[in-house]
Amino acid sequence: MTTAQIKDVLALATARLAPAGEYIFDEGAEAASFHLLLDGHIQVERLNAEGDRVISLHIPPGQLFGIAKALGRTTYPASAVAAVDCVVLSWPMxxxxxxxxxxxxxxxxxxxVIGARMAEMHNRIMELATQRVEQRIACALLRLSEKHGRQVEGGTEIAFPITRKVLSEMTGSTLHTVSRLLSAWERDEIVKSKRKHIFVLDPSRLEQLAQ
Amino acid sequence: MTTAQIKDVLALATARLAPAGEYIFDEGAEAASFHLLLDGHIQVERLNAEGDRVISLHIPPGQLFGIAKALGRTTYPASAVAAVDCVVLSWPMxxxxxxxxxxxxxxxxxxxVIGARMAEMHNRIMELATQRVEQRIACALLRLSEKHGRQVEGGTEIAFPITRKVLSEMTGSTLHTVSRLLSAWERDEIVKSKRKHIFVLDPSRLEQLAQ
DNA sequence: CTCCGAGTTTGCGCTTCAACAACCTTTGGC
DNA sequence: GCCAAAGGTTGTTGAAGCGCAAACTCGGAG
Known part of the structure; x- marks a missing residue:
């Protein structure tokens, strides 16, 4: 795209700031807009019939999301929530x-992008179908630190606030199990965690745990 | 597409018969062709590091598959096996x-088609993350009977041979558990099964089991 | 017709992990 | 500085379901 084209495109967009926790769109709603995440982190999630939340993926800044139209859909297949304060550009579908x-x-x-997301979903299915909880959580942490990591001294910090609950909803587990494992791994100096923040100190040992 | 266009397209295709069990392409191989299933049923699968097979989806006749190029990939993300004797048209990528x-x-x-497959994968992730084995197997049977079912007197038969092993690889379970459940459900007259063939007799009760 | 192997059934013990419960810690609002 | 609420830790218990083992049955090849 040329600079002139970029200007054209931006002229048609609405920008907005979505504070942490705000829903950009809801699962099942009519897909009225598609979006580009300029800054922040978006969490894509769904609820099942019993109301259990499942987090499918996280969108890093710079990616399009809510592109239902590209897949021949008229409604959003999942909800998108701001994991931190986000800057979002939107265009009418x-x-x-x-x-x-x-x-x-x-x-x-x-x-x-869609191909990459499909590949990721495919991996998630494999993990859920064949790995035990411990391995799945190790995988999730590795993925998060690779795709949404920020280098800090001594390791990699996951670039947005993440609770035990969220991690359990990403891995099909419970916050109790996640808490136990993180504590154990902290003792072994594989990870370090403050409330809502996780640092991966030793990715190679985490990989071992993920097999 | 017009009839003339269809003729053009067919002139460029190679047709072939893939006997049951034959691999049309392998996970990781260079994506040299894309394919259309004319007759039969294709099973899409992957192996994890330990060699466990996971079956992602089944392709019904009439669908394109192996369309890696459309998703910006140069290799196939999974393998495709003929579940029965299949007639396949192929075009160079x-x-x-x-x-x-x-x-x-x-x-x-x-x-x-890709959108539908993503939706299905999304559902699989939800199931694997939140449901118990019994519910997942019930879901799998319902999906199979809806998408690949053939009406017979008294119920719906799954239109291709399917073993307990395959069903377990579709649900992240074991053939033992599948066998036990099918036996129990057969006693309750919810399903009926011969070796390699499954009939769904009472879909509504199966739906109940799937919640 | 017989044999062999693939597919299936069933039992039992053992591991994993969710469920429940109780308590502790941090943070931000007032 | 206090309080409430959100987030986190940890112990105990029970059950789901996997792994292993052994036996059975159908169907096709020869």
Missing amino acids: SQWSEFADRYDGFATETYS | SQWSEFADRYDGFATETYS
């Missing part, structure tokens, strides 16, 4: 095809 | 973009 037609590489880029 | 450009609706149609 009606402009999707225009964008795709007009800007070369827009569609290709988008489908690469 | 190099023709993908040509097809997408030339035939209106081709791309849109494809992305709808």
